[in-house]
Amino acid sequence: MGWNITLLVALLCWMSPVHMNIPCRQDEKPIKCGPDGTLHENRCPDVGTNCVAGRQACACTGRLHRSSDQRKCVKYQDCIPKKHDVLPFLKQRLAIYLVGVTKTIQQKEIELAFSCLRSVRESVCPQGNQVSRTVEYEQLVKVSGSERSDLPLENSEGGIKWHGRSIWLVFRVD
Numbered sequence: 001m002g003w004n005i006t007l008l009v010a011l012l013c014w015m016s017p018v019h020m021n022i023p024c025r026q027d028e029k030p031i032k033c034g035p036d037g038t039l040h041e042n043r044c045p046d047v048g049t050n051c052v053a054g055r056q057a058c059a060c061t062g063r064l065h066r067s068s069d070q071r072k073c074v075k076y077q078d079c080i081p082k083k084h085d086v087l088p089f090l091k092q093r094l095a096i097y098l099v100g101v102t103k104t105i106q107q108k109e110i111e112l113a114f115s116c117l118r119s120v121r122e123s124v125c126p127q128g129n130q131v132s133r134t135v136e137y138e139q140l141v142k143v144s145g146s147e148r149s150d151l152p153l154e155n156s157e158g159g160i161k162w163h164g165r166s167i168w169l170v171f172r173v174d
Contacts, residue, residue: 024058027073031059041066044079090131095120 033051041059043066051057060073067074098117117137
């Protein structure tokens with residue numbers, strides 16, 4: 001019995017190596033790895049290649065991107081998993097109000113041209129994957145010195161006094 005195992009090991013050592021190709025998934029195509037060990041395919045941000053130079057590998061087809069999640073092929077917008085699904089929120093019949101925003105967003109000082117925002121649902125497409133909403137907002141408009149009335153000044157910016165004027169604008173969002 002021991003001689004049989006020794007002969008089998010010796011036989012396996014002298015045989016040339018056999019490379020087995022794993023079949024690609026439905027959304028992948030076979031492609032050869034480049035000489036530098038890279039695979040020319042679309043990849044999600046921060047996803048590297050796993051390829052040996054000259055060997056066959058599977059690359060994502062079309063506009064799909066390689067994700068870090070089990071190396072699946074996904075649409076670019078699915079590269080980073082969503083934490084919240086906003087579609088049910090947008091589908092609701094109630095009006096949505098935005099009444100304030102902090103002036104500093106990601107350490108950048110911003111000057112917003114509106115003070116209040118309201119969104120009302122108009123329709124939902126039959127498939128349920130699109131919502132049409134009207135968005136109305138109150139715009140803050142600076143009034144020049146010649147247009148000022150005898151009303152008290154409400155605000156100042158950089159030492160220049162001004163008062164606000166409200167204009168309600170409407171546009172659609174699909």
